[in-house]
Amino acid sequence: MLKGIHPVLSPDLLCAIARMGHGDEIVIADANFPSFSMGPEMIRADGVGATTMAEAILTHMPLDTFVPESAWVMEVVGDPTAVPEVCKEFQTIVSKRAGDFGISTLERFAFYERSRKAAYIVATTEFRLYGNIILKKGVVLPDEVFWG
Secondary structure, eight states, X not given: OOTTXXXXXXXHHHHHHHHOOTTOEEEEEOTTSOTGGGSSEEEEETXXXXXXXXXXXXXXXXXXXXXXXXXXXXXXXXXXXXXXXXXXXXXXXXXXXXXXXXXXXXXXXXXXXXXXXXXXXXXEOOOSTTOXXXXXXXXXXXXXXXXX
């Protein structure tokens, strides 16, 4: 354990988000998502839900402010206007931890295509359907770095 580090972030995941640069993306995937076959390095987060993982990551990682969209969820197949409860929770977490960011939707296969280009995929054991989100890393400002 380390002080000030969210406890669900494993050493591998903490290293991954530290390695990511401005504009890199990370996928937080639910239990049904094809995490292993997408291509990017997969980091397992067994026993952790997707919303808990989103909160943990966003506690330490800013979202990108230089682009119009920095967070995406998967559109509900057959009902593109539906907003599953898990996606509402993602929006609450993004607003709380990252600020005034909306979450965009991507059609299922467009979401898969974007996921293939991500830096990492975090495979959670979120069992709610559509519990997937892609986050684009922003810039850590000098006054946000703690030197002691």
